[in-house]
Amino acid sequence: xxxxxxxxxxxxxxxxxxxxxxxxxxxxxxxxxxxxxxxxxxxxxxxxxxxxxxxxxxxxxxxxxxxxxxxxxxxxxxxxxxxxxxxxxxxxxxxxxxxxxxxxxxxxxxxxxxxxxxxxxxxxxxxxxxxxxxxxxxxxxxxxxxxxxxxxxxxxxxx
Amino acid sequence: xxxxxxxxxxxxxxxxxxxxxxxxxxxxxxxxxxxxxxxxxxxxxxxxxxxxxxxxxxxxxxxxxxxxxxxxxxxxxxxxxxxxxxxxxxxxxxxxxxxxxxxxxxxxxxxxxxxxxxxxxxxxxxxxxxxxxxxxxxxxxxxxxxxxxxxxxxxxxxx
Numbered sequence: 001x002x003x004x005x006x007x008x009x010x011x012x013x014x015x016x017x018x019x020x021x022x023x024x025x026x027x028x029x030x031x032x033x034x035x036x037x038x039x040x041x042x043x044x045x046x047x048x049x050x051x052x053x054x055x056x057x058x059x060x061x062x063x064x065x066x067x068x069x070x071x072x073x074x075x076x077x078x079x080x081x082x083x084x085x086x087x088x089x090x091x092x093x094x095x096x097x098x099x100x101x102x103x104x105x106x107x108x109x110x111x112x113x114x115x116x117x118x119x120x121x122x123x124x125x126x127x128x129x130x131x132x133x134x135x136x137x138x139x140x141x142x143x144x145x146x147x148x149x150x151x152x153x154x155x156x157x158x159x
Numbered sequence: 160x161x162x163x164x165x166x167x168x169x170x171x172x173x174x175x176x177x178x179x180x181x182x183x184x185x186x187x188x189x190x191x192x193x194x195x196x197x198x199x200x201x202x203x204x205x206x207x208x209x210x211x212x213x214x215x216x217x218x219x220x221x222x223x224x225x226x227x228x229x230x231x232x233x234x235x236x237x238x239x240x241x242x243x244x245x246x247x248x249x250x251x252x253x254x255x256x257x258x259x260x261x262x263x264x265x266x267x268x269x270x271x272x273x274x275x276x277x278x279x280x281x282x283x284x285x286x287x288x289x290x291x292x293x294x295x296x297x298x299x300x301x302x303x304x305x306x307x308x309x310x311x312x313x314x315x316x317x318x
Contacts (some may be wrong), residue, residue: 022312022313041281044240047236047240049235050236051237052271056232056282062294071193073215073232073233074210077206077232077235077236077239078210080236080240081203081206081214081239081245082237084243086240106214110309111309111310111313114306114309114310115310118303118306118307118310121213123215143302143303143305143306144302145291145307146275146302146305146306146309147273147276147277147305147306148304149274149309149311150270150273150305150306150308151270151274151277152267153181153312154181154270154273
């Protein structure tokens, strides 16, 4: 073990790298491709889409393709057990909508995004860019991305 | 910024702490309470239980209270849209069952558990203890736990 107090020679240290790595982890380097559906899609088709893409969260956009809502597996499951005609309900009836959506930007740190995921008790954040007309959806950041980032910290070091 | 090469005085370094913290992170320190249901519970009641406890994964146990299956939101959603009589289907009909369940032990490192979550593409692991009769369920480890661990690495340091 390295002595905790004293003078010693320092190359580029593992520990130093680890700290630097964590500071430099940005949303853009770990985000996933967003899976986006339109507000008018039926709940049934949204569930199908969620299975096809194998994601836990669908991002809903309006007719101008700007962010308008979020659909979690929980939202879809709640509707699926409460309703029989899932083909007739558009997702905008059940989605969480703006301004109640938490999101992040690609240049934020992963630590900021992780904080938001935990504080709001959600599984995923849309990654957005502000434009004149609204928020353009450019990515999706999930607890899976954070778990991979956590592993990448470990993989860079010999524990 | 600290010079990357050279001699310098070292107290207990932030970077050193970070590295040590990561090595010392064990499943037992981050695990959640397991939410357990019996094999004979109906799918409908399992969904209700999942909402009541607000978890993404239910752990299924047999009559001796040993691990026998896992139910994800995805499993329940698939059944909910494919079937009308959710009250009549017991969860053992739809669960992922032993030996196809990934699990971990409380003394394993969080890095080992995180690797398993990513490799198997699952959201949660039961934390188990081996006994003569089977695997006793003592906890639940999820990507939320890993995300909190990731944050705790950052919170111990001034980035």
